[in-house]
Amino acid sequence: MRQAHHPEQAEITLTEVMAALSDPIRVGLVRVLADGHERGWGELRAPVAKSTLSHHLRVLRDAGLTRTRQEGTRCYVALRREDLQARFPGLMHVVLTAAEIDDIGRQVGVKGGLAG
Amino acid sequence: MRQAHHPEQAEITLTEVMAALSDPIRVGLVRVLADGHERGWGELRAPVAKSTLSHHLRVLRDAGLTRTRQEGTRCYVALRREDLQARFPGLMHVVLTAAEIDDIGRQVGVKGGLAG
DNA sequence: TTCGATGTTTCACGAACATCGAACGTAGGA
DNA sequence: TCCTACGTTCGATGTTCGTGAAACATCGAA
Numbered sequence: 653m654r655q656a657h658h659p660e661q662a663e664i665t666l667t668e669v670m671a672a673l674s675d676p677i678r679v680g681l682v683r684v685l686a687d688g689h690e691r692g693w694g695e696l697r698a699p700v701a702k703s704t705l706s707h708h709l710r711v712l713r714d715a716g717l718t719r720t721r722q723e724g725t726r727c728y729v730a731l732r733r734e735d736l737q738a739r740f741p742g743l744m745h746v747v748l749t750a751a752e753i754d755d756i757g758r759q760v761g762v763k764g765g766l767a768g
Numbered sequence: 769m770r771q772a773h774h775p776e777q778a779e780i781t782l783t784e785v786m787a788a789l790s791d792p793i794r795v796g797l798v799r800v801l802a803d804g805h806e807r808g809w810g811e812l813r814a815p816v817a818k819s820t821l822s823h824h825l826r827v828l829r830d831a832g833l834t835r836t837r838q839e840g841t842r843c844y845v846a847l848r849r850e851d852l853q854a855r856f857p858g859l860m861h862v863v864l865t866a867a868e869i870d871d872i873g874r875q876v877g878v879k880g881g882l883a884g
Numbered sequence: 885t886t887c888g889a890t891g892t893t894t895c896a897c898g899a900a901c902a903t904c905g906a907a908c909g910t911a912g913g914a
Numbered sequence: 915t916c917c918t919a920c921g922t923t924c925g926a927t928g929t930t931c932g933t934g935a936a937a938c939a940t941c942g943a944a
Contacts (some may be wrong), residue, residue: 665870665872666789666795666863666866666867666870666872667789667790667791667792667795667872668790670786670787670789670790670863671786671787671790673782673783673786674783674784674786674787674790675783675931675932676783677932679782679783693890693891694889694890694891700932700933700934701933701934701935702890702891702892702934703891703892703893703894703933703934703935703936704932704933704934705891706891706892706893707892707931707932707933708932709891710892711931722891722940724890724940724941724942725889725890725891725940725941725942726889726890726891726941727890727891739866740862740866741862741865742858742861742862743862743863743866745858746856746857746858746859746862747782747859749857750782750855750856750859751782754781754782756781756782756783772922791901791902793902809920809921810919810920810921816902816903816904817903817904817905818920818921818922819903819904819905819906819921819922819923819924820902820903820904821921822921822922822923823901823902823903823922824902825921826922827901838921840910840911840912840920841910841911841912841919841920841921842911842919842920842921843920843921
């Protein structure tokens with residue numbers, strides 16, 4: 653559970669971001685984090701095994717979409733909206749809007765949320 | 769060489785578009801087509817075998833990013849900018865801007881072009 | 885120190901992908 | 915009719931991806 657690697661803002665690449673957003677589960681995770689609130693790992697709900705969820709969160713983290721923070725044994729995830737806006741202006745807005753309209757990643761939610 | 773399938777505008781999905789744009793060669797192809805001009809297959813220059821180029825063009829076509837038209841034994845490719853704009857407003861603009869800045873897919877060009 | 889909770893990593897597997905060369909099918913020209 | 919140019923499709927190969935089960939690592943509590 654060592655501290656994970658996060659790419660610098662300048663290291664974020666378009667193609668990696670696109671690849672990260674090519675899976676509905678990951679788009680769902682981004683949607684859950686879109687409000688800017690940090691979420692606890694255990695709060696997240698997705699119809700996959702926890703190892704798979706861990707894998708998806710890692711892909712998002714490696715692509716520079718999210719930032720993970722550790723606190724004791726818990727960890728918290730947040731969307732790197734400002735870095736993304738600086739790097740690819742407008743991208744997240746466009747993607748989130750499209751994802752909302754099509755309701756992509758609806759299977760993903762938070763504990764107590766609609767999809768919980 | 770039968771007529772290829774093109775998804776309807778409404779059938780274009782965000783995740784498929786993202787997946788299509790997760791490869792530098794394909795981003796390069798989209799950049800080449802970004803000016804709206806239709807391009808001949810043989811005009812396209814990419815550092816891959818023609819079967820591989822055919823594959824990439826197929827991925828773009830299947831995702832709804834491009835439209836292919838046949839004329840005799842030749843075929844012509846064009847970006848479906850209007851369909852994409854209607855489906856995911858602002859997406860292509862954002863992606864093309866980012867791709868230009870980072871010069872993604874620079875290896876792709878047209879006969880007689882800079883990367884030819 | 886022992887136990888339990890929380891994520892991460894490893895391993896294994898089938899599916900999908902990127903790639904190439906070769907074979908193929910189609911349309912035009914000789 | 916035969917030949918050629920143009921893309922597509924097929925077969926093969928190696929890589930990456932999504933997935934889950936199981937083992938592992940870390941921290942807090944008892």
